[in-house]
Amino acid sequence: MSAVIEAVNLTHLYGEKTLFETAAIKNIDLAVENGEFLGIIGHTGSGKSTLIQHFNGLLKPTTGKILLDGKDIAESKESIRAARFKVGLCFQYPEYQLFEETVYKDIAFGPKNMGLDDDETDRRVRRAARFVGLSDSYLKKSPFDLSGGEKRRAAIAGVIAMEPEALILDEPAAGLDPRGRDMILSFIKEYRQETGRTVILVSHSMDDIAKLATKVLVMNKGEVAMIGTVDEIFSRSEELFKMGLNVPQVTKIFLGLKEKGVPVRTDIYTNEQGCRELLRVFGRSVKE
């Protein structure tokens, strides 16, 4: 595997040289491998959004640099522009970016900016719409006539349609009902399985991260607090609690059971694992 995105000693100050100067992220070193599903968690204000906006060159590092496929993105104007298409960034509440007359045109905005011809654009728009579960009848509608969840999906499709090497989603499920959340998470999963591309997901839901991520990055006060696999991270529950974070709900249940003296394992991070563990422990005792 090779790194798609690398951050080298990255620091970003907001309001540099003013009274309001704050270091949003400090000395970040990070490598995102090709094909990886990186989950980013961290308390609000820990610098997650600031970090990911460096990956496609929207924010310029105060010090340090970002490498895409080994090349510094700040090299030239062209390389920054190329980064926009290589790394598809979908902001929190992306529905406010919709502006075209039809959903189709809006999804096509990115591919058109890339200078693709009409056939290729059409193929990408339809593919992206299919990923997010918007059928052809939606494509002709005005984006402003959609429901909140549908708008969200259309907006995400607008980023997916650029077919970026790495797709970054900043809390894509925030503020949606459970059905809407599930829908979004499941198409992210499908998207990754089908394309095999890198996905970075920022989320406040430990459950979602545990379910989807192959690697987890924990941010705390602008710094990398931990990085590792789902098991490595969520086994350190004490440290996570101290940072104002949490473990998946199912892990909490098993921690509680253990405390009550039930002989269960506590390295349980998804509902499926939990189910199996319960069967293992109680299934046997029922038999006995």
Next chain:
Amino acid sequence: MIRDITIGQYLPGKSALHKMDPRVKIIVTFAFIIVIFMCKNFWSLGLMVLFTALCTILAGVPMRMMLKSLRPVMVILVFTGILNIFYTSGGNKLLEFWKITVTDKGIYTAVFMIVRIVCLIAGSSLLTYTTTPTMLTDAIERILSPLKVFKIQVHTLAMMMTLALRFIPTLIEEIERIMNAQKARGADLESGGFIKRAKALIPILIPLFISAFRRAYELAFAMECRCYRGGEGRTRMKQMKVKATDIVASAVTAALLGAVIFLNIYFKPVIG
């Protein structure tokens, strides 16, 4: 970048100037401006410069910020200086070429005018540096409230002003957000000719207007839900009280007025 645009450049602080009653502050600032215009020689103007400097220090406004507020009027300052140097008649000739003569009186006048404008800007900047925009509009509303007699809707005007001020930062943030989102989809806002740039604004402006209208509706609903029905019979959450500081400030300003009049009479005037 876009965030650097500040309207109502309030600098948080706890100085006596910050704590003054904004009504008194506005009136005192007006008096200050009038007094500055009354100055006729360097003695009285010097006194005002000293006073402005003292107030700046008292308010804890960094010199850098003060200079920043002068930047927009730089052109006017230079212009005033040049005009006064060349177009003042009388006095001793210092320099003469072609049709232009420079006299000592011209130079004095130029310096005098520049110092006067600097003082003026610094003084009024102090008002906005030490008072939040909402406090300012609130105070303006109260100062203008006698106009109600003439059926002028002072409260409505003030409310509109307050809301507008309140939403400037919100809109700026919104523009930044939308710009970033569209840039992430490869929108090119920086290159191309006029038409191309104007077209590039569409993806920004449409979402901006939509969200601005949505906000306006929401705010109107929220206000109605709380039974807002204009200014009649409304009481205030923040009462404004004239305190000792305000009385002292008024007294100092009155004293300045007296001193300036005295200095004007006692010393020879520089300007007509």
